[in-house]
Amino acid sequence: MSKPGLFGRIFGRSGPESDAPAADAPSVAESPIAEFPVEEVAVEEVIPEEAVADESAVAEPEAPAAKPGWLGRLKAGLSKSSDRLGRGIGDLFTKRRLDDEALGDLEDLLITADLGVATAAKVTERLAKTRFGQDVDADEIKAALADEIETLLAPVARPLALDPSRKPQVVLVVGVNGSGKTTTIGKMAKAHADRGLKVSLAAGDTFRAAAVEQLKVWGERSHCPVFARDTGADAAGLAFDALAQSRGRADDLLFIDTAGRLQNKTDLMAELQKIVRVIKKQDETAPHDVLLVLDATVGQNAHSQVEAFKEIVDVTGLVLTKLDGTARGGVLVALAEKFGLPVHAIGVGESAEDLRPFEAKAFARSLVGLG
Numbered sequence: 105m106s107k108p109g110l111f112g113r114i115f116g117r118s119g120p121e122s123d124a125p126a127a128d129a130p131s132v133a134e135s136p137i138a139e140f141p142v143e144e145v146a147v148e149e150v151i152p153e154e155a156v157a158d159e160s161a162v163a164e165p166e167a168p169a170a171k172p173g174w175l176g177r178l179k180a181g182l183s184k185s186s187d188r189l190g191r192g193i194g195d196l197f198t199k200r201r202l203d204d205e206a207l208g209d210l211e212d213l214l215i216t217a218d219l220g221v222a223t224a225a226k227v228t229e230r231l232a233k234t235r236f237g238q239d240v241d242a243d244e245i246k247a248a249l250a251d252e253i254e255t256l257l258a259p260v261a262r263p264l265a266l267d268p269s270r271k272p273q274v275v276l277v278v279g280v281n282g283s284g285k286t287t288t289i290g291k292m293a294k295a296h297a298d299r300g301l302k303v304s305l306a307a308g309d310t311f312r313a314a315a316v317e318q319l320k321v322w323g324e325r326s327h328c329p330v331f332a333r334d335t336g337a338d339a340a341g342l343a344f345d346a347l348a349q350s351r352g353r354a355d356d357l358l359f360i361d362t363a364g365r366l367q368n369k370t371d372l373m374a375e376l377q378k379i380v381r382v383i384k385k386q387d388e389t390a391p392h393d394v395l396l397v398l399d400a401t402v403g404q405n406a407h408s409q410v411e412a413f414k415e416i417v418d419v420t421g422l423v424l425t426k427l428d429g430t431a432r433g434g435v436l437v438a439l440a441e442k443f444g445l446p447v448h449a450i451g452v453g454e455s456a457e458d459l460r461p462f463e464a465k466a467f468a469r470s471l472v473g474l475g
């Protein structure tokens with residue numbers, strides 16, 4: 105038996121719908137991805153008030169009476185990661201000279217906390233430059249580490265830049281199944297709509313019926329229209345028509361959701377590339393952003409996902425979700441170091457307030473468990 109290739113491992117990741125065909129399986133005849141040109145069916149514009157089935161699938165958790173602010177949520181969300189790092193540093197440095205052995209131990213700890221070999225080496229090297237031979241305690245190490253991590257992250261901490269001259273700015277959202285694409289779109293749409301921007305959503309994941317319903321729920325929540333078609337419709341055709349309507353509305357933003365899983369890598373590649381191609385027929389500068397949504401709980405596997413998607417589309421920025429569900433939050437630092445792609449936002453929970461623009465300092469301090 106040959107081992108699955110990179111794409112097989114990445115796109116075959118079992119998610120909520122693990123009954124789907126295995127990656128690299130041959131295309132089935134009834135592939136839902138019809139060929140362009142666009143069907144002659146008008147895009148159904150879903151008015152936010154419209155009743156939507158199965159809200160439970162995307163139910164926003166009840167907010168607690170006294171909600172902590174964003175910093176509190178960030179710290180709570182990163183607590184699994186910071187417990188690991190903070191406790192590890194506490195164990196290593198009660199009062200210890202920062203010698204080669206201590207630096208080696210710290211480097212090992214950073215690697216096990218998913219910061220990656222290169223980042224761990226870089227951070228310890230920099231620490232050695234300023235502190236080598238000194239007696240240090242855990243808090244000093246945490247503070248120094250947070251500073252180094254912040255320095256590494258600062259260049260990539262860039263919120264999604266909005267260009268008001270684009271009507272709309274087209275944001276294509278990609279990622280493996282279950283990574284948090286639809287939720288991220290919903291949260292971002294709500295944040296921008298709440299600020300008074302005109303936002304539309306295109307349900308480009310025509311592969312699963314539930315995906316369309318899920319986006320419609322977010323459309324209601326954020327009072328944004330959702331352009332959708334029936335399951336199995338041509339995603340590129342839908343995207344094309346959605347853009348036409350969004351242009352007609354002079355929207356500020358159009359988010360296009362996509363399927364994370366198709367029959368195989370070739371199908372996924374073909375579908376995403378076709379979406380890009382047809383969008384360009386209307387606006388050759390679009391899509392203006394291609395966001396890759398990554399589930400932080402996959403740890404180092406996130407690297408292969410970035411590589412895989414960069415081969416398919418021109419990824420312009422990252423969103424890391426589910427940082428609350430993992431002790432592997434350090435992977436964000438490793439990704440920043442390796443790819444240098446902007447990290448636009450991070451998710452530390454399921455509700456709309458749990459996705460925020462990524463800030464280097466707050467993240468770095470929370471990651472090492474500093475108040």
Ligand SMILES: Nc1nc2c(ncn2[C@@H]2O[C@H](COP(=O)(O)OP(=O)(O)OP(=O)(O)O)[C@@H](O)[C@H]2O)c(=O)[nH]1
Pocket residue numbers: 279280281282283284285286287288309315362363364365397424425426427428429450451452453454458
């Ligand atoms: N805890 C937590 N859960 C999240 C976060 N972001 C998304 N989720 C949850 O992750 C699950 C999958 O999210 P979706 O947005 O449906 O993922 P998707 O990429 O659209 O998935 P497909 O449509 O199957 O490709 C949902 O239950 C979300 O509520 C986060 O930051 N933290």
Ligand SMILES: [Mg+2]
Pocket residue numbers: 285286287309315361362
């Ligand atoms: Mg989805």
